Amino acid sequence: MIVYLDASALVKRYVAERGTDDVARLVEEALVVGTSLISRAETSAALAKAVRLGALTQASGAAALQVFRREWPLLVRVQATEVVMARADTLAWDLNLRGYDAVHLSTALTWQEGLGEAITLATFDRQLWDAARMQGVSTFPEDLPVWLAQA
Numbered sequence: 001m002i003v004y005l006d007a008s009a010l011v012k013r014y015v016a017e018r019g020t021d022d023v024a025r026l027v028e029e030a031l032v033v034g035t036s037l038i039s040r041a042e043t044s045a046a047l048a049k050a051v052r053l054g055a056l057t058q059a060s061g062a063a064a065l066q067v068f069r070r071e072w073p074l075l076v077r078v079q080a081t082e083v084v085m086a087r088a089d090t091l092a093w094d095l096n097l098r099g100y101d102a103v104h105l106s107t108a109l110t111w112q113e114g115l116g117e118a119i120t121l122a123t124f125d126r127q128l129w130d131a132a133r134m135q136g137v138s139t140f141p142e143d144l145p146v147w148l149a150q151a
Helices: 007-013 020-029 038-052 058-074 082-095 099-115 126-134
Strands: 002-005 032-036 076-078 120-122 138-140
Touching: 002 007, 002 020, 002 099, 007 020, 007 038, 007 058, 020 120, 032 038, 032 099, 038 058, 038 099, 076 099, 082 099, 082 126, 099 120, 099 126, 126 138
Parallel strands: 002 032, 002 120, 032 076, 120 138
Antiparallel strands: none
């Protein structure tokens, strides 16, 4: 299985929260795991926000960031090219997506087409999850969790 992690799924590798164990199993079962280059900044920002809001201590946030940075080179880092951005532009408008969600979907679709194999897009963002399914992309989790549907 080839897995694309958006930032909402990627951060669960470094912070214990709902879905963390599921993402760990998914990554363990995957043959290849990739993400967009934008995930580097998004994941760091999410960790910083968790510290700012008190969900993580400064020390645990810094430790999570250190592990993330050490593991970053192990991911396939899909480039944010002009083609990817142009497609994201269209997806954002057509599907009413936020900017980074459109970039993630565009990146996943472009990567899937380039590989010529199906990928699974892992996200815990309801809007992106719905949009990916509308575009025919396999999603993880397979069914929208109740706790996510209510978020």
